[in-house]
Amino acid sequence: MAGMAPAAAPGYAGGMSMTSAERLAAALDGRPVDRLPFSPFLAYWWEHSPAAVQAAGARAFLEGVGADPLWRGAPCPVRAVDPPELRVSRDERPDRIVTTVETPVGKLISEHRRSAEGSTWFLTGHPLRTRDDFRTQLWIEERTTVAWDDAAARTHLAGDGATGLSVGMLTPWAKTAFQRLVEHHVGTEELAYALADHGEAVAELLAAMQRNHRAAVSLCAERGPYAWWLTWEDSSTQNYSPAQYRRWIAPEIADWCRLLAAHGRRYMQHACGHVHALLPLMRESGIAAIESVSPRPTGNVTIGEVRAAFGAKLGIVGGIEPVELLRLPDGEFDAYVERTIAEGRGGPFVLANSDSCPPGVPIARFKRIAEITRAA
Secondary structure, three states: OOOOOOOOOOOEOOOOOOOHHHHHHHHHHOOOEOOOOEOOOOOOOHHHOOHHHHHHOHHHHHHHHOOOOEEEEEOOOEEEEOOOOOEEEEEEEOOEEEEEEEEOOEEEEEEEEEEOOOOEEEEEEOOOOOHHHHHHHHHHHHHOEEEEOOHHHHHHHHOHHHOOEEEEEOOOOOOOHHHHHHHHHOOHHHHHHHHHHOHHHHHHHHHHHHHHHHHHHHHHHHHOOOOEEEOOOOOOOOOOOHHHHHHHHHHHHHHHHHHHHOOOOEEEEEOOOOOHHHHHHHHHHOOOEEEEEOOOOOOOOOHHHHHHHHOOOOEEEEEEOHHHHHHOOHHHHHHHHHHHHHHHOOOOEEEEEOOOOOOOOOHHHHHHHHHHHHHO
16 A cells, blocks of 8 residues: 555554644544544444543543544535425324324324334334335425535534545435435335336436435535545345445445545445445445444444555555454453554554444443544
């Protein structure tokens, strides 16, 4: 890799002193850094962290433990504008929320239920069930527009985003069209049936969704305040087959990458599930980095396997399996982190726990990871 000699600790240059922003940018570029960046993903942990920690804010916490703030999904500077005829109502109860979307051509109903154990809401009733439902959603997508609105992005960059590196949310919908259908509109199983039963309606809807996404991506590429972008793609063959990814998802992401590259910007793919079979397709689509990759049980691929598949050019963010943050005793955990670092070397690399962090991980564990990276 250009600028990085194949030594015991490639890419780490003595005598340098970098800010977190400089360190992260250089690490993702594959340029020499003063030390390996460590950028934990705090989702789920943060909501259950001590009140004093939350009151001080994420930036203070990350700097306090010696981490480098990587602001994944910083505010998108584009918003979606619904058609004026659309009406949305919600029936909210302690354990259930029913949302009704009314249009001149039909009505869509979805249901969320709350898990008392985890205080988490789950989509238990998807809104698209029939061919007519797909036509109703198509009516919405064909009349949806996008508008430039960077107020939240400017606020972020003047606040927490003034430190570290911000990776902007690329679209207001935060996913590719097919992944939106999987997660928000149809579900994995029912989408397979829909593609078989009325595939033309599904394809027409996907095309309309992709047009809206492309309009948002074009604005971000031309005017956006970030050099790096992502969506919460949640890539995983637990959601779809490699063939479906090749047909519906890879072309859309490749288009995004071309639009961003034309303006000197890059796409980082959030891939928090089983991605072993998808790695060649991701590489071919033009992504510049993959984020939240993890071994089992969260994912199904080691950092070493990702590095072997991606080579020295593409960046990796992740590597630490979230379960190990709680499971391993101190000595074993230190050795595990050191092995993960060794596997990630040989190309652009930022050490992180993958996708999320279990509640209950002691703050001392974050500090220990940062200490190990400084000594690596």
